[in-house]
Amino acid sequence: MLIVKKFGGTSVADKERILHVAGICAEEYNKGNDVVIVLSAMGKQTDVLLTQAEEINPDAPKREIDMLLTTGEQISVALMAMALESMGVPAISFHAFQAGIYTTRAYGNARIQRIDTARMEEALVQRKVIIVAGFQGINEEGDYTTLGRGGSDTTAVALAAVLRADICEIYTDVDGVYTADPRLVPSAVKLKEITYDEMLELASLGAGVLHNRSVEMAKRFGVELVVKSSFQDAEGTRVCDRAVKKENMFTLEDGILRAAQSLEGTAMEEMLVSGVTADKNTARIQLKGIKETTREIYRIFKKLSEQHISADSVLMSPNSDSTTDISFTVPRDQLKETAEVLTRYGEDSSSYLEIKIEDNIAKVSAVGAGMMSNPAIAVSMFEALYEEGISIEMIYASELRITVLVSEKDTLKAVRAIHGRLIERQLQ
Template identity: 45%
Template sequence: MALIVQKFGGTSVGTVERISQVAEKIKGFKAQGHDLVIVVSAMSGETNRLIDLARQMQATPDPRELDMVLSTGEQVTIGLLAMALKSRGVPAVSYTGSQVRILTDRAFNKARIQHIDDANIRADLDAGKVVIVAGFQGVDEQGNITTLGRGGSDTTGVALAAALKADECQIYTDVDGVYTTDPRVVESARRLDKITFEEMLEMASLGSKVLQIRSVEFAGKYNVPLRVLHSFKEGPGTLITLEDGASMEQPVISGIAFNRDEAKLTIRGVPDIPGVAFRILGPVSAANIEVDMIVQNVAQDNTTDFTFTVHRNDMRKALDILGQVAGDIGAREVAGDDKIAKVSIVGVGMRSHAGVASKMFEALSRDGINIQMISTSEIKISVVIDEKYLELAVRSLHSAFELDAVNQPEDHI
């Protein structure tokens, strides 16, 4: 008999009918003898509705009061799901984050979990009950309700699995696993049976929307086996776990991630002197703008062109800052480009294979795709290209690294 934590997202519990379907699925698992802790999100669209209501009261809602409002979304879902299970003869009990005592810091709207009191949950499991916990929320030391930020229900699920030492944390969503790339871009993309925490973390940070980054970090830190499954389709899904010895036989590349939400900024004619990078990026960072890739080129006249990328929504704000910086440091000009995209190849197999970068660059050059920026790590290579070539680049790389379903059987890794 296994202890399993299952998390169901907003689309999975988006209607009364879907909540009933989830209840049937849980009933089936319970009949197999498993101990079950269920984490649920608010019904699809509910969080946005609550945010809109809050903004009608305050243009910029008070963070504490906003968390008070937002936490009600999950409270509705846990109550309805508990009722659905009880109507099917399955003993169940629902808890808000504060009732469990999921203790967080006091960073309203983006709190981090510090401790979970699992006493009540274990007592209910011992009594044969299915325990249903509201995702996305907790409570601070002063008793204030806090929320964990967008996608926080994934983190709740993983944190509970870690605290309870669950055999597995299953994330149910509207896809049946993690794919080599987005199937909407490459029809021959295939579902991965297994992927490492490292790879999934890179995929999530580089644009894959399957799992929230913080949940993957948490799972890796506490070695919680994660499985991504489809809410209403049967299948094995994708297991996210530690790298093992068999990984040496994995394909060099496990997946291709991409991000359209990038913008590139360049400040030209910068004096090539110590400290200039900080004078450029310091004000950008102070404005709470996250910088991604950075490239610096030195010219013969002892000046440099300094280029970096930010989220597309931050480009205008960053340009205004750079305009002031350019005047302060004596730079020649500032330019911005929001018609770019980032494409990345990811795989732990890169550690033991040479020539991966050259193979990537060769594939892109065959299709006439110019590389504007390059960033690497031990298990990933990212390039910035013109946005209009994004899908062509993904298809080209998917084929070059033989990730297509026709090239490799699904159970290869």
């Protein structure tokens, strides 16, 4: 059995934790399994390196930033190999070049194009534990690149896919996927199982357990994921492809969302709402008075795409003068770049009259399959916010989620209100 295990920075933050993780992997190896480990940089090392770069040159070339950042993972994988060898487990560490991870040229946000597995397969034949530096690759010019936020998750899933691993285990500081962040909502419940699609929505909307790119890849290549904790021996949450008929499972009775059938004996994963999540890394853009709507929207979003800016929750409002207003959200950490692109394009094309930016907002979402076919969910969600006196700035709905924009100061209150109404009352 081949198992890929990914450990984040918290799990390898110091010597004691590295030895602890090495013990987990040694135990797996001694069961007769083949083990591939993917590691992030130790603790906050990536942040430390970024701070040092900023102090030296605030406008440092992205190539050099990536060259610097990749050193963090190279340290952690070498130390892990040493730790395993000290336990009598043969191990070898690989950085991106040695692991054959080839990417696009987009420094800071590269995408994996192919993986040459020859050296890794040779090491597996020799019954060595392989430790691979996550978050990084090399482009066709031989330069180091980084994969962006959540890059080590993506590395782990990509390796699991090309090596045909039986399972990919993602170790974090929580013991699975919960119905909400348990640090914000103490009553949150751990899910035993969740679909790729639901997990992808949660990851895209602020849940920090898995990154959305890794979930996309897992779904595409059929990689079974398990989210576990490196600090406790718990079962974790399985992320997989399954079909559960959820339509009409819930009704609205006296303002309370209730199961249409008893939940006794029903798995948590069969609840309609799988989770509630919040994303403060959000800004809203409004473009007013767009002329020749279809052409200009195409051009606007093409410009954003060229800069790898992800737009979400896009809404259009036609005006009486044949122009259109559109609004959408972008990650707040891409707001400066977004504003520059839109301002420059607007000045060059005169395609819209005004740009309005709001960055004191948060995106709060309820996620689950069959949301559009269960209108009681939206009614109950909006009622919960109304009772808490929370203003809704925008609403976006799809088959897998209902998202509202609220003032950033209301984020915690909104998450707790929605979780209490949509999830906790289902379990009563």
